Amino acid sequence: MLSLVDLLARIGSGALTPESAFRLTLEAIAMREGEIGAFAHLDRDARPSGRGPLNGIAVGVKDIIDTAGMPTEMGSPIYAGWRPKADAPVVSALKRAGATVIGKTTTTAFASVDPTRTRNPHGLSHTPGGSSAGSAAAVGAGMVPLAVGTQTGGSVIRPAAYCGAAAIKPSFRLLPTVGVKCFAWTLDTVGLFAAGTADLALALELVSGRPMPLDPPARPRIGVVTQDFAGEPEPAAAAALERAALLLSRSGAEIWDVKPPSSFAAAWAAHGTIQDFEAKHALAWEYDHHRAEIAPLLGEALDKAQAIPAAAYDDARRLANRARRDARELFAELDAVVTYAAPGPAPEGYGSTGDSRYNRLWTLLGTPCVNVPGLVREGGLPVGVQVIAPFARDGVALALAHLLERAQAAS
Amino acid sequence: MLSLVDLLARIGSGALTPESAFRLTLEAIAMREGEIGAFAHLDRDARPSGRGPLNGIAVGVKDIIDTAGMPTEMGSPIYAGWRPKADAPVVSALKRAGATVIGKTTTTAFASVDPTRTRNPHGLSHTPGGSSAGSAAAVGAGMVPLAVGTQTGGSVIRPAAYCGAAAIKPSFRLLPTVGVKCFAWTLDTVGLFAAGTADLALALELVSGRPMPLDPPARPRIGVVTQDFAGEPEPAAAAALERAALLLSRSGAEIWDVKPPSSFAAAWAAHGTIQDFEAKHALAWEYDHHRAEIAPLLGEALDKAQAIPAAAYDDARRLANRARRDARELFAELDAVVTYAAPGPAPEGYGSTGDSRYNRLWTLLGTPCVNVPGLVREGGLPVGVQVIAPFARDGVALALAHLLERAQAAS
Incomplete structure (x- = not known):
């Protein structure tokens, strides 16, 4: 690169x-x-x-x-x-x-x-x-x-x-x-x-326009999150996360196994309702005037999204807000968490773009996420992990990802 | 109309x-x-x-x-x-x-x-x-x-x-x-x-897509807010607010004089920093490529905005967030507040568009605001008041504005 x-x-x-x-x-x-x-x-x-x-x-x-x-x-x-x-x-x-x-x-x-x-x-x-x-x-x-x-x-x-x-x-x-x-x-x-x-x-x-120094906190406290609500990862992703925890621990981090609050699972499940309700509005002109030219998977998703009522969206937003408040509490104890970046290496074939199930919650929470690539490889394909810091602590996410990256390079 | x-x-x-x-x-x-x-x-x-x-x-x-x-x-x-x-x-x-x-x-x-x-x-x-x-x-x-x-x-x-x-x-x-x-x-x-x-x-x-029924809460609790941090209104605006409080009280509302928390004054003062920092970015292409064609008052504002550091913006956002939390507490006791919609009737002349000093805070708080027009008139010009409900209670803001509007029509 x-x-x-x-x-x-x-x-x-x-x-x-x-x-x-x-x-x-x-x-x-x-x-x-x-x-x-x-x-x-x-x-x-x-x-x-x-x-x-x-x-x-x-x-x-x-x-x-x-x-x-x-x-x-x-x-x-x-x-x-x-x-x-x-x-x-x-x-x-x-x-x-x-x-x-x-x-x-x-x-x-x-x-x-x-x-x-x-x-x-x-x-x-x-x-x-x-x-x-x-x-x-x-x-x-x-x-x-x-x-x-x-x-x-x-x-x-x-x-x-x-x-x-x-x-x-x-x-x-x-x-x-x-x-x-x-x-x-x-x-x-x-x-x-x-x-x-x-x-x-x-x-x-x-x-x-914000400084992003790469000095990690002294003795950083890092939580390992497996996102059980999103299902099991493939073995390569599990191995990458395990390796990340080991490397971070060897680099001086305190590693904690973290069970996220139940609001995280609820927010994770609500992501689709929020996304699709907003997409229905954001792409209304395209849907109303060019439905036949919309790509097939998106077209089907928008067809379904037309039926999402505003009340379901408003409820989903409330679940997201609750999870954001809980995230502030969780991060009061931790500098960052690490979790899977994807369920495994890139799937074979061109029929899909893979699965975002380990990413959605953090997009919804608005927290900074950094992919550290290639913690392990499988069949020549890299498998990463993501380092996630509290909202507005982008520099911390980068600094701890940098710590992990250097530990990986030195190992 | x-x-x-x-x-x-x-x-x-x-x-x-x-x-x-x-x-x-x-x-x-x-x-x-x-x-x-x-x-x-x-x-x-x-x-x-x-x-x-x-x-x-x-x-x-x-x-x-x-x-x-x-x-x-x-x-x-x-x-x-x-x-x-x-x-x-x-x-x-x-x-x-x-x-x-x-x-x-x-x-x-x-x-x-x-x-x-x-x-x-x-x-x-x-x-x-x-x-x-x-x-x-x-x-x-x-x-x-x-x-x-x-x-x-x-x-x-x-x-x-x-x-x-x-x-x-x-x-x-x-x-x-x-x-x-x-x-x-x-x-x-x-x-x-x-x-x-x-x-x-x-x-x-x-x-x-949300229902907006016009039935007001029974015995609504309404706070009168004078926004002293934004300076004194003209007599016509003060008269309009007084009249609104009287009409609402006669319509069955409990009227409270409300002194907003100090965070409101701080957030009000921070509005310009947030607005101008974001405008500097939002209009970057126009500024970089068409500065001479930008309207004069906006052009000057953007010239100044170039110097706003990200840290000042981030501080201003924190002040806004604190005021939003305090607004939730304030509205726990109240169904709505009423305040000036503008400092007075429309100013004479075409050199300015008037003054937004009684509006900025509520835009920053994200709360629904309804203008009820023509509570008083001065020289043929209407003077309104705004009815403001908590975030996401748009129907309440409209219902109480409707109550006031009907009382005004009947008076």
Whole structure:
């Protein structure tokens, strides 16, 4: 993979110019894009910005995020050739920091679950996950040092785990979702993909304007959560979580087995009601005017969603609020928790984008989640874990993920 | 004014057809639009939808809200002729209910404070208020029975008070802001304007999918709040509030003088930091690429906003959260509060859109606010009060506003 921190260090030392760093990206894309198909649109004439801390850095942006200079097609023929007026604020922030948008990365239709054409860089017959398929695959394949995606269920952490990329789903609304095609307004969260946790910390610091130091708390208290309400994981995911706990413990963390409050199970079960009720409204125009062109799995989900009454949604929101209050109590005792990033390695075949069942609760809680990739491997495919900190403690999530990543690298 | 409930009753009884009801709107527009200038775009070929409970009802939609079939120009030359791809969900909901969008109503540039060309229907030399100037003036002038606006500081309640329209700023995100040009994502709230509270209740019920019965609580407990932290009102606003308390008391309410917790003053003072920090991001593309075309007052505000650090914003959000918790406690004892809708009647002249200082706190708290228009009049100009209920008790706010409105009509 192309490391953002490493590229910038080499630019800083004069070993690379911004132009030659940028060329590395273009060469990597030329080599791998043919088999991976991570991009919905590529700007082959893109050049470094010539200024700012990210001068020379090429970024891939998920194709539900508005870009003024490039099409934004939402993974759907309904938006074929569509050109928004303005850049989304997260794109503006990247450009202000000096980055160059090299292209738009593939997305499942409207960031739902119908698979894209993108392949998993660690096993071409496997799904890269979704919905941020292109961003995860582009980073995992070493084509770009940074990519932007979004998560409503598990659309950042799951594809990152499947593609062996580090990724952060930050605290809810740390990065604005303005100019991002809405699926569910209380859930949609903009996230970042990069080679490692230090790359994520640097990028998030620049884009969010908040410091993200990587020093972990002294003697961190970390809870291991198995999310029994979401069912059993595959053995590889269980092994990855066990290994993460062991490595963190060896790195000086106190490890606690945590049984989440019952409100977590209720909130987890309520996620779908919230997501689908909001999607019914967010995609009302598409549903009313282009039902036949909506991708099949999403179309069926929207058909069903039409029947969700407002009262069921309001009840589900109350369950979510209760779980958020309980999460504050849980995290009063803990610096972070670790849990599965996905049920196992990327499934074989292209019929599905995998399963977000270990991600949904945390999207609903709005807590920052970081995927630490490749804790174990199975058949060449990486299996990650996610490190989760309390709301607004994105730096803590990154620092503890960094601790784990270093322990893994040293082991 | 054209009453939605009245028009529908006359359609229901056969006294009007949907076509003739719609024609009343077109005739009213033909008569008054020339001097008022409430519309940025008018569809003179619009016709009733032919179906649904709002068949025959023409709606004005603020020109920062996306419409697929009409331009959406944001009150700014930067968006001259811009046509979004899709209807905003609130527009889809109105259309699903059978309403027809008759036109786009004027907005201050990006819903900020630079005045529009719109005139106040109760005094042409006075401001209609802002930012939802066109929606308030169109309803206040009797041109349409229903209009949609948005509030980030005081952009629904204030212009409604100035133009003598009833209006509701619902609970935060009761109506989705998807497809609405963002100014500040934790504040922007979609609201409705109509002739009276019963019209608002019917429209909100249809658009939100929640029942909005107008039966007030038995022996309602209502607090009178003077918002001393926001400064003194003009005598007319003080008289309107006094009169509202008297009328409510005569209607069976217990009236309490309420001193808000100190967190309210702190949150009120923090509103600008939150609004302007978010606006800096939300309008980053416009600022980076079209600074010279941004309206002058907004341009200056954005210049200043560039310097707001993320830490100041995060502190301001914490103050807002504390005030929200305190609001829950305050409302544990009360069904609603009443307070000034604006400092006085609409100011003379077109240099400003008036003052939102009595609105900002409640936008930040996310509580439903209803303007009851014309409690007193000064020089022909109406002066309203706002009735505010706890978060998610929009029906209570409407029912108590209805109680006040009926007491006022009977007095």
